Structure formats: C-alpha cells, structure tokens
Amino acid sequence: MSMAVIHISEAEAARDFAALLARVRVGEEIVIESDAPAVVLRVAAEPRGRLLSESIALAEAHAKEMGYEPVMDPEFAADVEEIIRNRKPWNPPAWD
Numbered sequence: 001m002s003m004a005v006i007h008i009s010e011a012e013a014a015r016d017f018a019a020l021l022a023r024v025r026v027g028e029e030i031v032i033e034s035d036a037p038a039v040v041l042r043v044a045a046e047p048r049g050r051l052l053s054e055s056i057a058l059a060e061a062h063a064k065e066m067g068y069e070p071v072m073d074p075e076f077a078a079d080v081e082e083i084i085r086n087r088k089p090w091n092p093p094a095w096d
Contacts, residue, residue, distance in 0.1 A: 003027045003042075010034040 006028055013020055013032045020030050020041060030041040050058075063069045072080075 003029055005029045007031045
C-alpha cells in the first residue's frame with residue numbers, strides 16, 4: 001500500500017504543525033512548497049548500525065566461540081587513547 005502524499009503551502013504548514021506531525025506519524029508524507037526548495041516531512045528510516053552494548057555482547061560471544069579475546073590494533077588503540085585524552089566536556093547552549 002502506497003502512502004498518501006499531501007502538498008501544502010508553507011503558510012498552511014505553519015498554522016498547525018502539530019497536526020502535520022500527527023499525519024506523518026500515521027504514514028503520510030507532507031510536501032511543504034514555497035518559493036524556496038520544497039521540504040518533505042516523513043517518518044525517519046530506522047537507524048542503522050547497532051548500540052555499543054550490542055557490539056560488546058557480539059565481541060564477548062565471538063571470544064567465547066573462538067576461545068580467545070579480540071585484540072585491538074595498536075595504532076587504532078593509540079588513536080582512541082589520544083581522542084579520550086583530548087576530549088572536552090560538552091557544554092550545550094542554554095535556550096531562552
């Protein structure tokens with residue numbers, strides 16, 4: 001089944017953005033048209049990749065299966081250590 005595609009103006013979108021989001025969440029695609037390039041609202045694709053915890057679990061399972069622990073490449077390990085040493089605290093901006 002194909003999802004509905006709704007074309008609206010920027011002014012219409014600004015009037016009730018919450019309603020647009022509700023429509024997108026149920027599968028519709030909204031194309032907001034103006035003098036500038038059009039904007040498309042749709043549900044985001046599922047994130048790719050895996051969580052760090054999943055990667056650790058896979059590495060542990062692999063180590064049990066193979067009978068030895070994985071060893072990090074020395075150059076990669078040095079790069080990671082340098083990144084950790086030089087990281088700065090994240091100070092998000094305060095919003096008014």
